[in-house]
Amino acid sequence: xxxxxxxxxxxxxxxxxxxxxxxxxxxxxxxxxxxxxxxxxxxxxxxxxxxxxxxxxxxxxxxxxxxxxxxxxxxxxxxxxxxxxxxxxxxxxxxxxxxxxxxxxxxxxxxxxxxxxxxxxxxxxxxxxxxxxxxxxxxxxxxxxxxxxxxxxxxxxxxxxxxxxxxxxxxxxxxxxxxxxxxxxxxxxxxxxxxxxxxxxxxxxxxxxxxxxxxxxxxxxxxxxxxxxxxxxxxxxxxxxxxxxxxxxxxxxxxxxxxxxxxxxxxxxxxxxxxxxxxxxxxxxx
Amino acid sequence: xxxxxxxxxxxxxxxxxxxxxxxxxxxxxxxxxxxxxxxxxxxxxxxxxxxxxxxxxxxxxxxxxxxxxxxxxxxxxxxxxxxxxxxxxxxxxxxxxxxxxxxxxxxxxxxxxxxxxxxxxxxxxxxxxxxxxxxxxxxxxxxxxxxxxxxxxxxxxxxxxxxxxxxxxxxxxxxxxxxxxxxxxxxxxxxxxxxxxxxxxxxxxxxxxxxxxxxxxxxxxxxxxxxxxxxxxxxxxxxxxxxxxxxxxxxxxxxxxxxxxxxxxxxxxxxxxxxx
Numbered sequence: 001x002x003x004x005x006x007x008x009x010x011x012x013x014x015x016x017x018x019x020x021x022x023x024x025x026x027x028x029x030x031x032x033x034x035x036x037x038x039x040x041x042x043x044x045x046x047x048x049x050x051x052x053x054x055x056x057x058x059x060x061x062x063x064x065x066x067x068x069x070x071x072x073x074x075x076x077x078x079x080x081x082x083x084x085x086x087x088x089x090x091x092x093x094x095x096x097x098x099x100x101x102x103x104x105x106x107x108x109x110x111x112x113x114x115x116x117x118x119x120x121x122x123x124x125x126x127x128x129x130x131x132x133x134x135x136x137x138x139x140x141x142x143x144x145x146x147x148x149x150x151x152x153x154x155x156x157x158x159x160x161x162x163x164x165x166x167x168x169x170x171x172x173x174x175x176x177x178x179x180x181x182x183x184x185x186x187x188x189x190x191x192x193x194x195x196x197x198x199x200x201x202x203x204x205x206x207x208x209x210x211x212x213x214x215x216x217x218x219x220x221x222x223x224x225x226x227x228x229x230x231x232x233x234x235x236x237x238x239x240x241x242x243x244x245x246x247x248x249x250x251x252x253x254x255x256x257x258x259x260x261x262x263x264x265x266x267x268x269x270x271x272x273x274x275x276x277x278x279x280x281x282x283x284x285x286x
Numbered sequence: 287x288x289x290x291x292x293x294x295x296x297x298x299x300x301x302x303x304x305x306x307x308x309x310x311x312x313x314x315x316x317x318x319x320x321x322x323x324x325x326x327x328x329x330x331x332x333x334x335x336x337x338x339x340x341x342x343x344x345x346x347x348x349x350x351x352x353x354x355x356x357x358x359x360x361x362x363x364x365x366x367x368x369x370x371x372x373x374x375x376x377x378x379x380x381x382x383x384x385x386x387x388x389x390x391x392x393x394x395x396x397x398x399x400x401x402x403x404x405x406x407x408x409x410x411x412x413x414x415x416x417x418x419x420x421x422x423x424x425x426x427x428x429x430x431x432x433x434x435x436x437x438x439x440x441x442x443x444x445x446x447x448x449x450x451x452x453x454x455x456x457x458x459x460x461x462x463x464x465x466x467x468x469x470x471x472x473x474x475x476x477x478x479x480x481x482x483x484x485x486x487x488x489x490x491x492x493x494x495x496x497x498x499x500x501x502x503x504x505x506x507x508x509x510x511x512x513x514x515x516x517x518x519x520x521x522x523x524x525x526x527x528x529x530x531x532x533x534x535x536x537x538x539x540x541x542x543x544x545x546x547x548x549x550x551x552x553x554x555x556x557x558x559x560x561x562x
Contacts, residue, residue, distance in 0.1 A: 173390040176357050180384050181407045181455075182373065191406070195394045277394045277435050 062246040070246035085231040088216045092151030100159030108167040133222035150219035155212035162204030166197025202270035209266040304332040306368045313363035323349040325516035338502035346517020383452030385462040389444035391436040398432040422450040442473035503544040513555040520555035
């Protein structure tokens with residue numbers, strides 16, 4: 001026994017170099033935070049100076065102060081609108097997740113189903129969504145549903161194609177191993193195929209998260225829905241017609257913030273799922 | 287041709303009537319791309335043997351091993367596992383452990399969970415399997431690494447995990463497909479000693495695919511030399527086994543002679559394939 005234990009010295013040779021997790025030095029950390037903030041602040045100051053020195057009127061280019069004020073005065077209109085857009089975005093993403101993952105699993109199990117659905121997938125994917133929107137507006141029971149379908153179609157494909165690719169990219173030897181131990185189809189799916197598809201799925205999720213917001217906004221432009229329950233994109237158009245540029249800027253900022261939040265959220269989910277084992281989430285020091 | 291495929295193993299003592307574990311009769315394997323990987327291979331494996339399948343690349347030794355494992359059926363001929371329970375698919379159930387050339391670990395699972403896998407697929411929970419898993423990890427000297435992920439281990443340690451996983455079901459037959467080909471010489475020798483110890487302690491039957499004369503001569507109780515194009519058994523030899531195979535044995539005269547014998551047989555097998 002003792003002989004075997006000694007052989008652990010092997011652990012110190014080639015493994016150690018690759019595995020120690022790099023700890024970022026403090027200076028680097030400070031730099032990572034300070035530089036971007038400084039650059040952003042400089043940009044805003046430059047914007048402010050350009051507007052005040054040149055005396056640019058507010059209805060052409062509002063300064064940062066005007067935008068800041070508009071954020072407070074227009075909040076009663078803009079926040080509910082943002083909520084509508086965010087709700088559509090997340091509902092579309094959720095349906096796309098369930099549908100994309102479910103369909104990918106079915107496609108991988110059945111070759112015939114895969115071949116049969118392939119032309120539909122390509123047609124829906126290559127047709128610009130904004131061109132389908134008018135049709136959807138006719139067929140859907142109400143505008144909100146039409147918007148939801150638009151955003152769903154766009155978010156659906158990155159998840160479907162990534163998940164299907166991932167489910168097919170399983171290590172062949174591991175498949176053999178599962179076969180050798182008499183694993184059932186379900187066991188192979190749950191214990192092997194789905195975990196090994198995770199990195200692909202997460203890449204799809206990050207793309208789909210960003211796209212579903214874009215799709216929700218574009219669809220709203222196409223729908224031009226007004227009145228109660230209108231989303232942020234409609235408020236944006238409305239501000240343009242009224243030359244209320246500070247409000248337009250605030251709406252833009254809100255969309256931008258939502259996009260960042262979605263990106264942060266999907267990146268965090270991806271990190272949670274992969275950081276223990278996947279190469280993409282491991283920092284190495286050479 | 288010194289084809290004496292049916293020679294009984296005489297390792298150990300007078301127990302010549304040892305149980306048959308695997309019996310291949312006239313097995314051929316033709317792949318769909320037209321490659322004839324194996325032609326008319328017959329092989330009897332008896333309990334407790336350590337057989338090396340030795341040969342140049344393309345001689346079908348890995349194909350033979352996969353057929354013995356039940357992965358892919360032969361195109362013609364028969365294969366039997368006389369002392370195993372045969373399941374509905376006609377394959378031996380739970381009696382085979384397989385070690386691939388790569389460690390083939392699940393990167394998302396810890397060392398413990400990787401070794402748990404064969405038992406989990408049979409419905410044994412983590413708690414019930416814990417003792418067996420830890421025992422298996424201790425046998426390969428990795429008990430302290432149960433919570434590590436494969437990426438944190440060196441190549442040799444990953445291979446040990448793979449061996450522990452293959453042994454956790456207490457298989458009757460351990461199949462190893464060039465398991466140490468990608469490792470450095472030092473690690474390889476250590477692992478050879480570990481495998482030898484597992485074999486001596488557990489009485490498991492081992493079939494070991496390799497292209498190294500020295501490895502096969504060090505480990506085996508019997509060496510089956512194969513030739514290429516088409517893959518066939520070229521010669522089948524029993525290897526004299528000194529009781530203590532330890533690092534000293536590597537430099538002994540007996541070992542040198544065995545290597546010479548095996549090397550000559552391999553050269554003839556390679557030559558036979560070139561002439562054909």
